[in-house]
Amino acid sequence: MADTAAHSSPSGAGHSHAGHGPGDGATKRDFLKMVAGAGALVGAGAIAWPLIDSMNPSQDVLALSSVEVNLAPIPEGSGITILWQGKPIFVRHRTAAEIKAAEDVKLGELIDPQTDADRVKPGHAQWIVLIGICTHLGCIPLGNKPTDPRGEWGGWFCPCHGSQYDTSGRVRHGPAPLNLYLPPYAFENDTKIKIG
């Protein structure tokens, strides 16, 4: 007890007090220092968080806007790009040959295996709706227009680092590691979808 009293002497001289050997181990003061330090850290974190979080998307950006797309004007074999949440969305009208090519692939051949059926809405296999952002580093792949370069698999070709996607939007040639993402959407009727 005498030792503890020496440690908490306000003059601070307790530190150099004779008899305070290195073998003393943890003291009440060490404990208080740690608690105070941890408290300060939590406080600093609490102050930092609003600053850090202020950089996340703001409420107006988050407000999930949705867009409706009229499919009627899109000719078979070509696609359009529309903007949803600041992101390009591809809506492509696939030909019978393109659908067949997408369905016939063996899953084992794919970099990011997924069946074509999992990527379209049942009964609407002629429509593929994708987020048009290359999963490598975010460029917009080419291929919506029939005159665009579409790569070896007839889907999309990314001009930035040469990734290629098939007619289902699945990656077939790197460096992109993943298939093109699918946005949430639903068919309102046969010629109209709602994205978001």
Place this chain on the structure above:
Amino acid sequence: MVGLHKSEFKNPVINWIDTRMPVFTMMQKEYGSFPTPKNFNYFWNFGALAMVNLVLMIATGVFLAMNYAPNSAIAFDSVEHIMRDVNWGWLIRYAHMNGASMFFIVVYVHLFRGLYYGSYKTPRELLWMLGVVILLLMMATAFMGYVLPWGQMSYWGATVITNLFSAIPLVGKSIVTWLWGGFAVGNPTLNRFFSLHYLLPFVIVGVVFLHVVALHITGSNNPLGIEVKSPQDTIPFHPYYTIKDSVGICVFFIVLAALVFFAPNFFASPDNYIPANPLQTPAEIVPEWYFLPFYAILRSVPNKLGGVVMMFGAIAVLFVLPWLDTSPVRSARFRPIYRQLFWLLVVSVFALGAVGAHRPQGIWVVIGRLATLYYFLHFLVILPILGKLERPLPLPESISRPVLGGGPMPGGSTAKPMEKA
């Protein structure tokens, strides 16, 4: 340490201030009489040039910011407004734009100077590491600055580079959304980049200060890479090196002026004079020239995470270089094998630069992979082993010896270095 300073300045005003706050004594000590090796060559100009360049960037930047509008709707037009309507706006912008390129030229020469003469070796490890920190800050600053004019390259460069962070497992996507402040590069991104582009140069000023503090503790290295042994090996910084640096500064401004007045868009991409279009990626995205070698490393690795790791690794190896190079001899002049491998490194970095500027196809992929391989082999394998195998040439006894015409002498020579009054 309380008490007035005993100032030796004669001017009563300076003396009065110096007594209370001895900054004049400090300047005199650090930049006036500061003992500096007497054998510097012109490569020792580049530190001072970098400092001048930093001041130039801040000065032109502050005036650009008076007319620039960091809003994605009008940013592009505001830069064109600077170019066409603001008095001397074209000059200020072209000086800032080409100043950024000059800054990287100067700093890369400064850095390779350090590699050649072994300036990173003990006791200058911390000095070197602070330099690498400055390089990283410069890269971040220049990258964000390039986004500000909001042209096609600004937009897509920002998209590709911020997307690098999506390679981080698990949290990558959230980090990218956080960096953007949205789901794509957009107005919030532009705003924060402007804020940080204004802030970071002042952080650089702070780290440069620490860099110089560390330098003035260890003293400068020199072309022979041997320690200063006696006062005869040194001369005062002023007037000898203030004058020598001034020569370099004149050349620097001549080159800058040649660029600004005769080829202001020499380093620029024409695509950046097209306003940003989030729906169309340009046929080819090429970063600013000073990032090309790193971009080439990124693309040489066919795996996304791997490419990103290697790209940042290319700078990380510089950070630990003082511990990778095991040779105690600093200057490449006395390391016959290292001297050749140094040039091989230079060649591979230039090759990477060329690869970064071309589509990753055919021969460029092969060159890119070979150069990437050599870059990492050089630092991670060759330097640790070479220090043990290489037989260095005999070192001169002192700096004075070869400067005064003696050349390296066999040990045990009885001749004394020439005495100076």
